[in-house]
Amino acid sequence: xxxxxxxxxxxxxxxxxxxxxxxxxxxxxxxxxxxxxxxxxxxxxxxxxxxxxxxxxxxxxxxxxxxxxxxxxxxxxxxxxxxxxxxxxxxxxxxxxxxxxxxxxxxxxxxxxxxxxxxx
Amino acid sequence: xxxxxxxxxxxxxxxxxxxxxxxxxxxxxxxxxxxxxxxxxxxxxxxxxxxxxxxxxxxxxxxxxxxxxxxxxxxxxxxxxxxxxxxxxxxxxxxxxxxxxxxxxxxxxxxxxxxxxxxxxxxxxxxxxxxxxxxxxxxxxxxxxxxxxxxxxxxxxxxxxxxxxxxxxxxxxxxxxxxxxxxxxxxxxxxxxxxxxxxxxxxxxxxxxxxxxxxxxxxxxxxxxxxxxxxxxxxxxxxxxxxxxxxxxxxxxxxxxxxxxxxxxxxxxxxxxxxxxxxxxxxxxxxxxxxxxxxxxxxxxxxxxxxxxxxxxxxxxxxxxxxxxxxxxxxxxxxxxxxxxxxxxxxxxxxxxxxxxxxxxxxxxxxxxxxxxxxxxxxxxxxxxxxxxxxxxxxxxxxxxxxxxxxxxxxxxxxxxxxxxxxx
Ligand SMILES: Cc1cc2nc3c(=O)[nH]c(=O)nc-3n(C[C@H](O)[C@H](O)[C@H](O)COP(=O)(O)OP(=O)(O)OC[C@H]3O[C@@H](n4cnc5c(N)ncnc54)[C@H](O)[C@@H]3O)c2cc1C
Ligand code: SF4
Numbered sequence: 001x002x003x004x005x006x007x008x009x010x011x012x013x014x015x016x017x018x019x020x021x022x023x024x025x026x027x028x029x030x031x032x033x034x035x036x037x038x039x040x041x042x043x044x045x046x047x048x049x050x051x052x053x054x055x056x057x058x059x060x061x062x063x064x065x066x067x068x069x070x071x072x073x074x075x076x077x078x079x080x081x082x083x084x085x086x087x088x089x090x091x092x093x094x095x096x097x098x099x100x101x102x103x104x105x106x107x108x109x110x111x112x113x114x115x116x117x118x119x120x
Numbered sequence: 121x122x123x124x125x126x127x128x129x130x131x132x133x134x135x136x137x138x139x140x141x142x143x144x145x146x147x148x149x150x151x152x153x154x155x156x157x158x159x160x161x162x163x164x165x166x167x168x169x170x171x172x173x174x175x176x177x178x179x180x181x182x183x184x185x186x187x188x189x190x191x192x193x194x195x196x197x198x199x200x201x202x203x204x205x206x207x208x209x210x211x212x213x214x215x216x217x218x219x220x221x222x223x224x225x226x227x228x229x230x231x232x233x234x235x236x237x238x239x240x241x242x243x244x245x246x247x248x249x250x251x252x253x254x255x256x257x258x259x260x261x262x263x264x265x266x267x268x269x270x271x272x273x274x275x276x277x278x279x280x281x282x283x284x285x286x287x288x289x290x291x292x293x294x295x296x297x298x299x300x301x302x303x304x305x306x307x308x309x310x311x312x313x314x315x316x317x318x319x320x321x322x323x324x325x326x327x328x329x330x331x332x333x334x335x336x337x338x339x340x341x342x343x344x345x346x347x348x349x350x351x352x353x354x355x356x357x358x359x360x361x362x363x364x365x366x367x368x369x370x371x372x373x374x375x376x377x378x379x380x381x382x383x384x385x386x387x388x389x390x391x392x393x394x395x396x397x398x399x400x401x402x403x404x405x406x407x408x409x410x411x412x413x414x415x416x417x418x419x420x421x422x423x424x425x426x427x428x429x430x431x432x433x434x435x436x437x438x439x440x441x442x443x444x445x446x447x448x449x450x451x452x453x454x455x456x457x458x459x460x461x462x463x464x465x466x467x468x469x470x471x472x473x474x475x476x477x478x479x480x481x482x483x484x485x486x487x488x489x490x491x492x493x494x495x496x497x498x499x500x501x502x503x504x505x506x507x508x509x510x511x512x513x514x515x516x517x518x519x520x521x522x523x524x525x526x527x528x529x530x531x532x533x534x535x536x537x538x539x540x541x542x543x544x
Contacts (some may be wrong), residue, residue, distance in 0.1 A: 009316055009317070009319075009320045010317075011317040011320050011321050013175050013317075016315060016316035016317045016320075016517075017511065018511075032511075034511070051321060051325065052170075052171040052181060054169045054170045054171055054183050055169070055297055056169065056268075056269060056272070058272075063159065063160070064270050064271065064272075065271065065272040066269065066270060066271070066272045068169035068183060068184075068185050068269065070169070070171060070183045070186075077325070084297055098186060098189055116169060116183040116184075116185040116186045117166075117185035117186060117188070117189050118189060
């Protein structure tokens, strides 16, 4: 039995193709993808949706009070709030280097939270 | 800073300015200077902490500050001079700049060639004539972005956002991340004005309602915003009586468009296109004033930073060649003309001789959205020059048509190239 088509807008790149996903007995069919990445994105979106997360952490002795940070890979969508709570606890001291790990293996996902820039 | 004469001077250090300076240096300009009014290089990218930058240039999905840092590093490696915390007050057609800086006072700098990369500023309440009282709590989305992401200051708890531009949608998510409630995003047009992907990952993901064909009728509150009155509009964008709704909130953010910051360009005599509000430029981003180039959001509003970088590279090269007296002056010129359903095209002109050596990207926006497959077709003297197919065309998403060297024979003489975007 084939399911109703699920409309999905691909966000893997700025083109924003409108895809359609059909689930049929364990198989996942993706229509209208502009490229291969979109296929994977749509599959992920119905099985394990993820998003890149960007936020800020407190930093002392720098030209700004905040350091921008982001996840090293797309993060499970359902756990973003939990992740943000973790990010809010962090406080660093300058200087910070770009890609410096701010939270290692966040919530046991294997994904790190890293600095988006140098900050002095 | 002792040297007050530079081969190339770049005003603004966003991605457009950084790329222009790097490219000027790499194309033979020895003394290159970037002037920036902020205390650090990077421009608007420093407050755009979200991902989505660099997919075209680096094939990576970077946050704004990371994208900027790659270019800032190159600027330092190439020993390009920078003057921070310095505002350019005035420029002249013969490329003299007057700057003010806390330590140096007012100085004059002479430029062999000049690149304007001042970016945009946001439209404010005054420009969209929002009626109602004038309480605290009405801000532009970009200002709120700077506060939340850089300065560590939350402007409110309960928000309504007017305008579905990218900055507004990105701020809706950001404010939600920081614990605020975003009640609604209102858009007066019948379509989204930002990128569809931002609608998905900033609004849909967090169940933030978007209402198209809606606007703010009135702001309510004395000292602080207490609510806004929203209303539906008809095709003429007139408020439909009886559709009003009061939405309680303490802050209204405006994401209602950007205006290229061209005061300096005007002073220097640069001719401005009333449609883009940016300079008339050729494919090297040379303006109507010899030796003055213009790149990035100051020319027209880009949705992707990668294209801003590309424009900066082209402008920087042009500026370096001009400063060295090597910029060829062509005997031929092709004008681009916005045809069916095209609002504008940048560049406005190009030299067909250049097309023999390098591809020329034509960038444009459509007037009306077409949610069906379209042709983007360039026509010269009644003959099709090139065309490409797209799955749809939306005003919020810039369209690029690449003119490749193999079509150079279509332009044996000066002429006009018209681009039409129509349903397939
Ligand atoms: C909120 C937001 C979100 C975005 N999201 C994305 C995205 O997800 N992906 C993407 O690819 N693109 C995105 N963009 C687009 C991209 O960031 C911009 O198009 C790009 O940064 C514009 O670069 P610019 O160099 O033209 O201008 P800017 O970065 O604005 O730089 C202009 C600089 O000039 C300086 N300046 C101006 N006037 C003077 C003066 N008189 N004297 C001295 N200095 C001066 C300013 O201080 C500023 O630093 C986004 C833009 C915004 C605003
Ligand atoms: S399907 Fe491919 S081209 Fe289309 S939006 Fe997704 S990543 Fe981009």
